[in-house]
Amino acid sequence: MPELPTLEIYKKYFDETSLHQTINHVQVVSPEVLVGSSSEEIKKTLLGHEFIQSRRYGKYLFAQMDNDLFLIMHFGMTGFLYYGSVDGSRYPRLLIEFSTGKFLSFDDARKFGKLGLTRHPDEFIKEKKLGPDALEINFKSFKEVFKNRKGMIKPLLLNQHVLAGIGNLYADEILYQSRVHPLTPAHLLDKEEWEQLFNDMKRVLQKAIEYQDKPEALPESYLLPHRHPGGKCPAGGKLNIIPVGGRTTYFCPQRQKIKH
DNA sequence: GAATTCGCCTGCACGC
DNA sequence: TGCGTGCAGGCGAATT
Numbered sequence: 001m002p003e004l005p006t007l008e009i010y011k012k013y014f015d016e017t018s019l020h021q022t023i024n025h026v027q028v029v030s031p032e033v034l035v036g037s038s039s040e041e042i043k044k045t046l047l048g049h050e051f052i053q054s055r056r057y058g059k060y061l062f063a064q065m066d067n068d069l070f071l072i073m074h075f076g077m078t079g080f081l082y083y084g085s086v087d088g089s090r091y092p093r094l095l096i097e098f099s100t101g102k103f104l105s106f107d108d109a110r111k112f113g114k115l116g117l118t119r120h121p122d123e124f125i126k127e128k129k130l131g132p133d134a135l136e137i138n139f140k141s142f143k144e145v146f147k148n149r150k151g152m153i154k155p156l157l158l159n160q161h162v163l164a165g166i167g168n169l170y171a172d173e174i175l176y177q178s179r180v181h182p183l184t185p186a187h188l189l190d191k192e193e194w195e196q197l198f199n200d201m202k203r204v205l206q207k208a209i210e211y212q213d214k215p216e217a218l219p220e221s222y223l224l225p226h227r228h229p230g231g232k233c234p235a236g237g238k239l240n241i242i243p244v245g246g247r248t249t250y251f252c253p254q255r256q257k258i259k260h
Numbered sequence: 261g262a263a264t265t266c267g268c269c270t271g272c273a274c275g276c
Numbered sequence: 277t278g279c280g281t282g283c284a285g286g287c288g289a290a291t292t
Contacts, residue, residue: 001285059286077285078271091271110269112286151263160287168285246265247285 002059002075004134004165005208010081011056014063017083018096018104019051025097033093033108035072035116045069045117046096055121057133058164062121069117072124076112081105125164134165135205142198146186153189153197154182155245166201168247169215169224170208174201175251176223181258182244182251188259223250 002010026046028039037045045065055062063071073079082089082105089095089105094115096104106115118124132141145162156162157171166174175182177200180193189197204222211217215224221234231239233252240253 003286074286076287077269109271110284112269114287149262155264158286245263248283 001077001167001169002079003167003170003213004056004059004205005170005213006075007056007059007061007165008135008209009213010075011054011061013081013083014051014054014061014104017102018063018081018098019053021098021100021102022050023047023096024099025095027095027097028093029095030093030108030111033106033111033113033115035114037115037117041117042071042094042115046071057121057125058130058160059167060121060124060130060164062118062124069119070121070124072114072116072118072121073106074114076108076110076114078110079106079108079113082107129161130164131160131162132164134163134201137163139195139198143194146194149186151186152182152244153180153184153186154247154249156186158245158247165205168249169227170204172227172250173208173215173218173223174204175256177204179255179257181256182242182249184259223252 023046026043028034028042031039034042049065049067051063052066053064059074061073063073065071083102086095086103089107091107091109092105093108093111093113094106131145146156149156154171154175157166157174158168174197178196180189180197207218218224226232226234226239227250233239233254235252235255237252237254239250242249
């Protein structure tokens with residue numbers, strides 16, 4: 001799923017394929033994925049221009065144009081970028097044709113993804129009330145965003161208003177590494193546990209990027225390669241599967257004990 | 261405002 | 277083979 005590490009990979013892909021080429025043609029295949037902009041506005045903004053750089057924040061990718069506007073991309077569950085021939089993308093929602101004859105497709109089977117325009121990412125981040133980026137945040141701010149929070153730790157990690165970038169899979173991994181039970185009320189965690197959580201979050205995200213966001217390819221000691229029905233905890237024992245905040249959650253009851 | 265639940269969307273795995 | 281069912285999950289709206 002496109003979480004923060006995925007977005008880092010997408011950003012790299014975008015930067016390597018789609019910068020500095022004039023856009024010759026724009027087709028909004030599925031206008032329903034547009035937010036705050038019409039098909040016409042998207043076309044008008046992109047046509048005849050080129051992308052000059054990109055920025056990732058949380059699970060968003062902002063593509064800056066040479067007219068100082070930004071195309072906002074959010075990939076939902078199944079979204080990704082494809083650069084190549086027009087028929088290489090199975091579920092295109094936005095098709096951009098460059099002067100080179102190559103296409104960039106925003107492909108998203110389930111249409112949970114979103115596209116829009118903004119004058120500046122910072123403006124958008126503020127509007128959306130996104131929390132600090134999980135890869136950029138320091139420990140002081142990390143403690144601050146969870147201060148006075150009484151909710152369960154996992155839904156809080158997933159809450160993009162609290163912290164931007166973490167999704168269901170990596171939330172499970174981070175909690176597993178930190179030996180924190182997903183249902184633990186945030187205010188019951190002590191100083192050592194917050195430090196542990198912070199350090200593991202950074203380590204897991206960096207490791208995921210290093211492994212090209214292939215969760216199943218992570219080292220054996222990680223939860224994600226075992227995160228499937230019948231999967232075993234790499235430290236021994238069976239993994240439990242429970243819903244937390246409506247999300248499927250895997251954890252190891254031996255390692256991750258609930259605090260009351 | 262904060263916590264919690266639910267529905268959107270659709271490909272795919274699974275069972276009969 | 278083919279059909280029906282339910283799951284996957286990011287996010288925002290609705291509810292408490």
